[in-house]
Amino acid sequence: MSKIITSKDLHLYYGEKEALKGIDLAFTKGEITAMIGPSGCGKSTYLRCLNRMNDLIPNVTITGSIVYKEKDIYSPKTDTVELRKQIGMVFQQPNPFPFSIYENIVYGLKLKGEKDKQKLDQVVEESLQAASVWNDVKDKLHQSALSLSGGQQQRVCIARVLAVNPEIILMDEPTSALDPVSTGKIENMLLQLKENYTIIIVTHNMSQASRISDRTAFFLQGELIEFDKTKKIFLDPAKQETEDYISGKFG
Numbered sequence: 001m002s003k004i005i006t007s008k009d010l011h012l013y014y015g016e017k018e019a020l021k022g023i024d025l026a027f028t029k030g031e032i033t034a035m036i037g038p039s040g041c042g043k044s045t046y047l048r049c050l051n052r053m054n055d056l057i058p059n060v061t062i063t064g065s066i067v068y069k070e071k072d073i074y075s076p077k078t079d080t081v082e083l084r085k086q087i088g089m090v091f092q093q094p095n096p097f098p099f100s101i102y103e104n105i106v107y108g109l110k111l112k113g114e115k116d117k118q119k120l121d122q123v124v125e126e127s128l129q130a131a132s133v134w135n136d137v138k139d140k141l142h143q144s145a146l147s148l149s150g151g152q153q154q155r156v157c158i159a160r161v162l163a164v165n166p167e168i169i170l171m172d173e174p175t176s177a178l179d180p181v182s183t184g185k186i187e188n189m190l191l192q193l194k195e196n197y198t199i200i201i202v203t204h205n206m207s208q209a210s211r212i213s214d215r216t217a218f219f220l221q222g223e224l225i226e227f228d229k230t231k232k233i234f235l236d237p238a239k240q241e242t243e244d245y246i247s248g249k250f251g
Helices: 043-049 080-086 101-111 117-130 150-163 180-193 206-212 230-235 240-246
Strands: 003-014 017-028 032-036 060-068 087-090 168-172 198-202 215-220 223-229
Touching: 003 043, 017 043, 017 198, 017 223, 032 043, 032 206, 043 168, 043 198, 043 215, 080 087, 087 150, 101 117, 101 150, 117 150, 117 180, 150 168, 150 180, 180 198, 180 206, 206 230, 215 230, 215 240, 223 230, 223 240, 230 240
Parallel strands: 032 198, 032 215, 087 168, 168 198
Antiparallel strands: 003 017, 003 060, 215 223
16 A cells, blocks of 8 residues: 655654654555544644644744655745645634635635636536535535535535645544534545545544544654554554553543
């Protein structure tokens, strides 16, 4: 199985505080990888390293490398706008732009200069279909995306990421603000999407990690404690800390 993105000896400091302590991790193409661990353990910080979202935070120092398409994304030559199209991000709280559903989806394409109405219409339908929300919104594409339910808003945000045709989708607890029914719809959608995309998801929800991921990474206090196939992590972890966390002894 080919590795699509790899970090080597990745350290991140907020000022003097070391938040990531030399993370070596490689993600396999076409899989869902879950990152688990207690609050403040570094998993979201690590996720944001993968498309340089931490660049937006002052006083952050990063050492080590993240290699994607045989290039270190932290090289000064990297075009971060292009990088974030290829490695898209979905956040914990749905964050649609205050425009129509249609304009949310075509936003990235219009930035690239796409004006062909037929092409835009096609991408809107395909992206919303892939995000399992087309049937809910196809008759109200020109209404505000903010008028939708939380679960629908989150799926529109996922469609907005898909519209620019990324290879990797990063998700930071994408269902934590949603009810169980919406969560189930998003999980089913992710299982379909992994045929075409590589998905890396931070989740606090153990059962979600065990249901949808192929591999699981367990973080603790800025370190990667264990990384393996999900079944192995949940049923037969190699490390005592992993077992203690999964069985609810802490976290």
